[in-house]
Amino acid sequence: MFKKVIVSDDLVSMNLGMLTALETLKVKEVTPVQYCDDAYLKIKKAVLDNAPYELLITDLSFKKDHRDQKFESGEDLIKALHEEFPELKIIVYSIEDRIQKVRRLVKKFHAKAYVCKGRRGLIELSEAVKSVYKNELYLSDQVSQALNKKSNLEIDDYDILLVKKLANGLSQDQISQLFKENDISPSSLSSIEKRLNKLRIQFKANNAIHLVAIVKDLGLI
Amino acid sequence: MFKKVIVSDDLVSMNLGMLTALETLKVKEVTPVQYCDDAYLKIKKAVLDNAPYELLITDLSFKKDHRDQKFESGEDLIKALHEEFPELKIIVYSIEDRIQKVRRLVKKFHAKAYVCKGRRGLIELSEAVKSVYKNELYLSDQVSQALNKKSNLEIDDYDILLVKKLANGLSQDQISQLFKENDISPSSLSSIEKRLNKLRIQFKANNAIHLVAIVKDLGLI
DNA sequence: AACTTCCTTACGGAATTCCGTAAACAAAAA
DNA sequence: TTTTTGTTTACGGAATTCCGTAAGGAAGTT
Numbered sequence: 016m017f018k019k020v021i022v023s024d025d026l027v028s029m030n031l032g033m034l035t036a037l038e039t040l041k042v043k044e045v046t047p048v049q050y051c052d053d054a055y056l057k058i059k060k061a062v063l064d065n066a067p068y069e070l071l072i073t074d075l076s077f078k079k080d081h082r083d084q085k086f087e088s089g090e091d092l093i094k095a096l097h098e099e100f101p102e103l104k105i106i107v108y109s110i111e112d113r114i115q116k117v118r119r120l121v122k123k124f125h126a127k128a129y130v131c132k133g134r135r136g137l138i139e140l141s142e143a144v145k146s147v148y149k150n151e152l153y154l155s156d157q158v159s160q161a162l163n164k165k166s167n168l169e170i171d172d173y174d175i176l177l178v179k180k181l182a183n184g185l186s187q188d189q190i191s192q193l194f195k196e197n198d199i200s201p202s203s204l205s206s207i208e209k210r211l212n213k214l215r216i217q218f219k220a221n222n223a224i225h226l227v228a229i230v231k232d233l234g235l236i
Numbered sequence: 237m238f239k240k241v242i243v244s245d246d247l248v249s250m251n252l253g254m255l256t257a258l259e260t261l262k263v264k265e266v267t268p269v270q271y272c273d274d275a276y277l278k279i280k281k282a283v284l285d286n287a288p289y290e291l292l293i294t295d296l297s298f299k300k301d302h303r304d305q306k307f308e309s310g311e312d313l314i315k316a317l318h319e320e321f322p323e324l325k326i327i328v329y330s331i332e333d334r335i336q337k338v339r340r341l342v343k344k345f346h347a348k349a350y351v352c353k354g355r356r357g358l359i360e361l362s363e364a365v366k367s368v369y370k371n372e373l374y375l376s377d378q379v380s381q382a383l384n385k386k387s388n389l390e391i392d393d394y395d396i397l398l399v400k401k402l403a404n405g406l407s408q409d410q411i412s413q414l415f416k417e418n419d420i421s422p423s424s425l426s427s428i429e430k431r432l433n434k435l436r437i438q439f440k441a442n443n444a445i446h447l448v449a450i451v452k453d454l455g456l457i
Numbered sequence: 458a459a460c461t462t463c464c465t466t467a468c469g470g471a472a473t474t475c476c477g478t479a480a481a482c483a484a485a486a487a
Numbered sequence: 488t489t490t491t492t493g494t495t496t497a498c499g500g501a502a503t504t505c506c507g508t509a510a511g512g513a514a515g516t517t
Contacts, residue, residue: 025354025355026249026250026253026353026354026355026357027253027355027357027358028247028249028250028252028253028254028357028358029247029249029250031249031252031253032247032248032249032252033249049355078352078354078355080354080355131299132247133246133247133299133301134246134247134248134270134299134301136247136248136249137248137249181445182445182446182449183446183449184441184442184443184445184446184449185442186442186443186502186503186504187503187504188502188503200465201464201465201466202465203465203466203467204466204467205465205466205467205468206464206465206466208504208505208506209464209465209466209506211504211505212505212506215505220405221405221406221407222405222407222473222504222505223445223504223505224402224403224405224444224445224448225403225404225405227445227448227449228403228404228405228448228452231449231452231453232452407472407473407474408473408474409472409473421495422494422495422496423495424495424496424497425496425497426495426496426497426498427494427495427496429474429475429476430476430494430495430496432474432475433475433476436475443474443475443503444474444475458517459516459517460515460516460517461514461515461516461517462513462514462515462516463512463513463514463515464511464512464513464514465510465511465512465513466509466510466511466512467508467509467510467511468507468508468509468510469506469507469508470505470506470507471504471505471506471507472503472504472505472506473502473503473504473505474501474502474503474504475500475501475502475503476499476500476501476502477498477499477500477501478497478498478499479496479497479498480495480496480497480498481494481495481496481497482493482494482495482496483492483493483494483495484491484492484493484494485490485491485492485493486489486490486491486492487488487489487490487491
């Protein structure tokens with residue numbers, strides 16, 4: 016089993032919960048932190064000390080408070096850690112269950128497990144730790160289809176940007192001009208109309224308003 | 237201090253945290269539940285047994301799972317309890333920090349305290365319990381302006397309904413017809429346009445799409 | 458080269474939204 | 488009763504969105 020683990024969540028209760036779960040798994044050394052920056056610094060220091068952490072379990076959303084933070088979210092932290100310390104295994108433990116987010120974290124940043132907080136959260140977390148120790152990927156049931164399906168929700172960065180601009184109050188004409196200025200293609204009004212039409216069909220939206228509402232509900236923007 | 241308290245949160249860790257906080261406050265009898273329906277049933281039974289709970293501490297958002305629930309959210313539960321058992325004191329303990337939500341819960345359903353989950357969550361919760369015991373209202377710092385400000389955001393139920401319909405993909409014409417059918421006034425297309433225009437100005441929105449996006453971000457719909 | 462195929466752009470008309478002005482109506486005040 | 492005030496409704500034109508059709512261009516294929 017892992018020897019040295021760090022857990023990160025801004026809520027004390029959650030940290031305690033993880034602590035007891037890891038205790039039952041006979042993990043000797045567990046460090047709890049409440050800020051992403053602390054997690055980063057401790058992980059970095061441990062590497063310099065030649066006693067690196069083997070596993071990080073972290074939440075995604077952290078409340079802002081008086082302390083200014085370099086990493087504002089768990090995702091920021093994970094991104095940085097993946098680049099700097101690819102050896103460190105990472106388990107995400109979050110209330111969020113958006114497929115898109117899971118896919119991004121696992122595929123882009125190589126998170127080894129994604130556990131949804133919930134009534135069975137601690138049980139699943141414990142299973143996840145065991146799986147990851149055996150180098151197996153672990154996903155909570157609710158998000159398990161995040162990878163296997165090609166998940167027809169083929170919606171790319173361009174689409175996201177487009178809908179975001181729309182939600183920010185720009186007219187399709189304004190978006191067209193903006194895209195022309197920034198060399199984003201396609202940029203013609205006609206293409207933008209066409210793309211939005213495709214998205215409306217894909218998300219079964221009656222009109223642009225409906226589309227924005229749906230996409231916001233899905234957490235895509 | 238309170239003798240008999242019930243705490244409700246779908247996450248075990250949170251329930252445990254509340255339990256220890258209440259223990260430090262010398263509360264003798266604390267019942268933890270993980271479903272709103274369970275909270276309701278236990279509260280009801282306790283009243284029938286002539287040994288009612290004095291205080292409920294509850295989260296707002298509960299994950300759905302296989303068990304079908306009558307009350308899907310903490311707000312549903314609070315609404316029902318306020319009507320049926322006005323004697324029961326209620327503390328909300330939630331991650332949400334939307335002013336609007338706080339105001340609604342406190343003013344409409346007479347919640348006695350609103351504590352935001354966060355790094356100081358358990359400390360504040362403990363203070364809240366003490367305040368409520370002394371019949372004082374308690375609000376976390378982040379949401380303390382929820383009441384004092386007359387908060388000119390004068391937006392009524394009609395406005396909410398209107399924007400909701402819009403977000404659901406109905407055209408202004410369809411909304412007009414719907415309102416006519418349901419005897420909701422005003423119902424003319426012209427009036428609906430006018431009202432939406434007022435809301436756009438109020439929320440500094442460029443157009444209807446922008447309005448819906450803003451109102452969704454504020455958590456009003 | 459000739460030919461698909463896919464993507465971008467253009468265009469036009471119908472529907473809807475946007476926005477100002479004004480009439481119709483009701484309730485309260487003079 | 489008349490006046491005032493505020494709300495609802497009506498109307499018209501400009502702007503934008505919606506939607507189908509088609510032209511232009513950049514790939515790769517035969």
